[in-house]
Amino acid sequence: MLQYVIRRLLYSVVVLVAASFLVFFFVTASGDPLAALYTTPNVSRESIDKIAERKHINENVFVRYGYWAKEAVTAKFGTTLLTNQKILPDLWRVMKNTFQLVFIAELLAVLVAVAIGVYSALRQYSVFDYSATTFSFFGLATPVFWLALMLQVAVVQIYLSTGHRIFPVASLNSVDPGSGLDFWIDRAHHLVLPVLVLMVASIASYSRYMRASMLEVVNSDYVRTARAKGLPERQVTMKHAFRNALIPIVTIVALNFGTLLGGVIVTETVFSLDGMGLYLVNNLLANDPYPVMAFLMVTAVMIIVFNLIADIAYGVLDPRVRYE
């Protein structure tokens, strides 16, 4: 298996290099990132030329890619275009915030979804089962940003009619959050709505997978055997069926986790949370290719790593899987 992991990692490096060039090519081929500066008042021609020289804007794509790759490897993604600020410290800060948000939301979502899925499968075609299915269909058809906005609308309407703000609708903390425990209580209060939004989509899809997986296991031969030899029903479902039904869920959650880390763009924008998504959007609006490249590389690495984790976990949990 070690050999398999090493080969996968080597292959991933090749994919990353190819992907970075592809993205870099498109990002730079689209025009001069400094174009807007020429028409900005109070910016001298010399200072623009200095930036152009520092970032090698006037070279061809291949040379620029070479400079970028060198900077990315040796200087931790280098600096931003205009202000020449280091990229990594900012990126690190927003990554921590995003990770916090995603981790809490996914943890809660998995717990709820597993419970819903198992109960639906054990009581197939019951009222509960149909309600859960309906919820899933609605959850998957609802745009995340709209759900977030509707929660905000609800909070605002409650405020307008009662004068009571039940949850903050923006940012990670209040202006003066306090310290120690107060800080974290303030943070938790701010995270309630974003976490709720992220949970809905995750629960909608995970609970479907959990239900299908549990149904398959419950109808399998070894569960029938366990019943036939007279084990108590509780032991059959919780020990024999439930544990095996969890295996596919582990894979799906791991795959989704990697995508989510780079992909909570919408939620972070609506709630203006200082995370990776908002970081990307702000830098795109500023037309700065360098932080954008750094963001894309970091997220691609995370997707690759979580893909690998998913595959390995699958093999560890299910001995029938063999790595080639």
Add this chain to the structure above:
Amino acid sequence: MLPFGEEPASVGSPDLTLAYESGVELEARSQWAYARLRFFRHRLAVASLVVLILIGGVAIFAPQLAPYGFDEQDLLNLNAPPTFDDKHLFGTDQLGRDYLSRVIFGVRTSLWVALFVAILSTAIGTAVGSIAGYFGGQVDNLLMRFTDLILTLPGLAVLLTASVFFGSGDPLKVGLILALLFWTGLARIVRGLFLSLREKEFVEAAKAAGASDMRIIVRHMLPNCVGPIVVTMTLLIALAILTEAALSFLGFGIQPPNAALGTLIDSGQEQGLETWWLVTFPGLVIVLIALSINFIGDGLRDALDPTQRRRA
């Protein structure tokens, strides 16, 4: 009683009715007839189809059906909340434009883009998948590695980046960008189907008869993949609607004066959330469309692809 072992005396060609001498008449059903039957048995899917046809009809005939013009202003009613006295059913926006009319035109744009994306990405995905699966070897390797590469990148982030650096705003460009990312899933599915079809006898027979590669792919193999392709394409429409709405909402997709549903929500929320109707109604329409398409997709899967029926 089925007349086993008896040849039909006549074959009523147009309606495909088989008449036997023993007096039994059998109606021959094509595969499509069976698929249709199975689809119409799925009540939710049929209801969704009706809903979607209604919405599509409203979108097509938007100029005739919308109560007001797209940018017609009612300056006495700025930011008016919805009323039931058939004046402004969905209220008006900050410029006094009737919101129901704007939503109707928004549906028109959003549906148009989604259909365009679904058709284009289905075409690309089918072409890439069938070429990779049919020829195999190095061609397959190259195409699939390229597909992997696109799947490694974070989807929405790449879409945002692409729209900034390619420029966006008009529906056609947004559709193109979406389609260039959405074909990968279908390419993998079609490739998988082709890999197994390639070994079937009828393909071997066609080869022996001297059919060209192109003819074998298009006439012999693709018709056997229609089910999964149609199902995937349906689900792609829903995905395209949702993604386009998110892009437009973030300000990276379709921009004013063009109005898609996501654009409407974006300009609605900029008014502050007191004017709740500006955010609520376009979103409800998106949910309704996406929900119907997903149900139709479910029905089509049951109808066209009985072997892959979801365990429910």
